Amino acid sequence: MRDIELKELSLAERDKKHLWHPLTQHKLSPEMLPIKKASGCLLTDDNGKNYIDAISSWYTAVYGHCNKFITSRVAEQMQNLDQVVFSGFTHEPAIKLSEELVRILPEGQQKLFFNDNGSTATEIGIKMALQYHHNLGNDRKVMLAFEEGFHGDTFGAMSVSGLSVYNGAFEDHFIKVKRIPVPTGENNQELIEILNRIISENSIAGFIYEPLVQGAAAMKFHDPSGLNEILRVCTENDIIKVADEVMTGFGKTGTFFASDQIEEKPDVVCMSKALTAGLLPMGLTSCSKKIYDAFYSDDIAKGLFHGHTYTANPLACTAALAAVELLVSEEMQENIQRISHLNTEFCEKLKDHSKVKNIRSKGVIMAFELDVKMERYGNLRNQLFKFFMDKGVFLRPLGNTIYIVPPYIISNEEIERVYSVIEDSLAAF
Numbered sequence: 001m002r003d004i005e006l007k008e009l010s011l012a013e014r015d016k017k018h019l020w021h022p023l024t025q026h027k028l029s030p031e032m033l034p035i036k037k038a039s040g041c042l043l044t045d046d047n048g049k050n051y052i053d054a055i056s057s058w059y060t061a062v063y064g065h066c067n068k069f070i071t072s073r074v075a076e077q078m079q080n081l082d083q084v085v086f087s088g089f090t091h092e093p094a095i096k097l098s099e100e101l102v103r104i105l106p107e108g109q110q111k112l113f114f115n116d117n118g119s120t121a122t123e124i125g126i127k128m129a130l131q132y133h134h135n136l137g138n139d140r141k142v143m144l145a146f147e148e149g150f151h152g153d154t155f156g157a158m159s160v161s162g163l164s165v166y167n168g169a170f171e172d173h174f175i176k177v178k179r180i181p182v183p184t185g186e187n188n189q190e191l192i193e194i195l196n197r198i199i200s201e202n203s204i205a206g207f208i209y210e211p212l213v214q215g216a217a218a219m220k221f222h223d224p225s226g227l228n229e230i231l232r233v234c235t236e237n238d239i240i241k242v243a244d245e246v247m248t249g250f251g252k253t254g255t256f257f258a259s260d261q262i263e264e265k266p267d268v269v270c271m272s273k274a275l276t277a278g279l280l281p282m283g284l285t286s287c288s289k290k291i292y293d294a295f296y297s298d299d300i301a302k303g304l305f306h307g308h309t310y311t312a313n314p315l316a317c318t319a320a321l322a323a324v325e326l327l328v329s330e331e332m333q334e335n336i337q338r339i340s341h342l343n344t345e346f347c348e349k350l351k352d353h354s355k356v357k358n359i360r361s362k363g364v365i366m367a368f369e370l371d372v373k374m375e376r377y378g379n380l381r382n383q384l385f386k387f388f389m390d391k392g393v394f395l396r397p398l399g400n401t402i403y404i405v406p407p408y409i410i411s412n413e414e415i416e417r418v419y420s421v422i423e424d425s426l427a428a429f
């Protein structure tokens with residue numbers, strides 16, 4: 001098609017010609033909405049309509065979109081060093097980032113392994129657990145995971161994810177996984193018995209878990225003391241504890257990491273999403289000295305032979321470094337506390353509403369289930385999405401779960417607008 005003809009089509013129409021979107025059945029999906037601009041908490045579409053980004057664009061842009069502090073740092077870095085091989089070479093942005101991150105990571109985290117996204121971060125976490133035992137000469141090849149966990153879309157990550165409704169074509173190729181339910185408080189005792197039985201009957205290498213909040217399982221919370229018990233059993237059995245903090249990391253649950261709220265610390269931490277503040281893609285897998293030492297050897301084969309071309313890209317490292325600087329600032333910590341407090345008040349207000357079930361909040365995360373007869377609304381999720389978008393709020397309900405993970409810099413006025421549109425939805429459905 002000639003350029004002149006293409007120009008007459010809308011962006012949404014041109015999108016359809018060659019683009020294949022993630023997590024989308026194109027035959028059943030409406031047109032994609034072109035977004036032209038993002039700034040602070042706002043997304044602007046090609047008609048100039050604004051939407052409050054109440055989920056921080058999948059939990060990434062927590063300091064606001066196009067944050068000047070971060071973009072100017074990256075722009076400066078871009079003039080000096082754009083990309084270099086990270087095998088045999090090193091650079092200051094990666095070194096500085098490691099120094100700053102080790103300060104705020106859960107106790108014991110010492111070594112950082114760079115990668116590209118959340119799935120590769122967990123993939124490497126799994127590899128670290130499996131190879132740790134391999135290197136020690138232990139025959140342990142099974143991973144332990146929570147039912148309904150989500151850890152990404154590459155093969156290892158898919159294998160340990162419990163939400164596999166759409167993964168049917170790949171299941172025959174999965175790594176071996178045993179699953180346990182999340183602790184609810186009531187089931188804690190029984191869960192430990194189940195866990196002990198699984199451990200005695202299988203050679204478990206590692207346990208991968210989303211601490212405290214399971215994002216893709218519709219912002220499901222679980223019992224911290226129950227998780228602590230599970231982790232304690234893992235420690236006693238030298239099962240490598242892999243905390244998938246891809247969603248929960250960098251302040252979302254009110255602390256730097258969700259693991260900070262649990263006594264028993266992870267051996268491995270997986271990070272991405274807010275790591276680079278939504279500016280550039282990057283993942284990170286950190287580990288304790290114990291893990292690193294199991295790979296440190298005169299035997300070359302005991303090394304971790306995994307590497308991505310863009311490992312520790314200096315621009316992404318610079319974005320992450322600026323993001324950490326913002327995160328630890330008093331202002332940002334106050335913002336997180338402010339949103340936590342507003343969320344708690346909103347939960348209190350709605351908790352007895354007849355259509356609101358299981359309303360909960362932790363840090364900036366707030367969620368509840370909309371208790372309406374689904375069949376009355378056909379695809380409730382899509383109708384809710386449209387309802388919120390029409391009113392200028394970008395939310396992505398999961399089934400009948402409505403949740404927010406707003407940018408930390410959201411103003412009181414903006415978050416009140418989000419709350420009020422949610423309340424409108426209670427009246428409308």
Ligand SMILES: *Cc1c(COP(=O)(O)O)cnc(C)c1O
Pocket residue numbers: 117118119120122150151152153210215216244245246247248272273
């Ligand atoms: C998003 C997510 C992933 C996968 O990250 P991608 O960057 O999308 O590959 C893994 N684990 C958790 C907990 C996530 O929320």
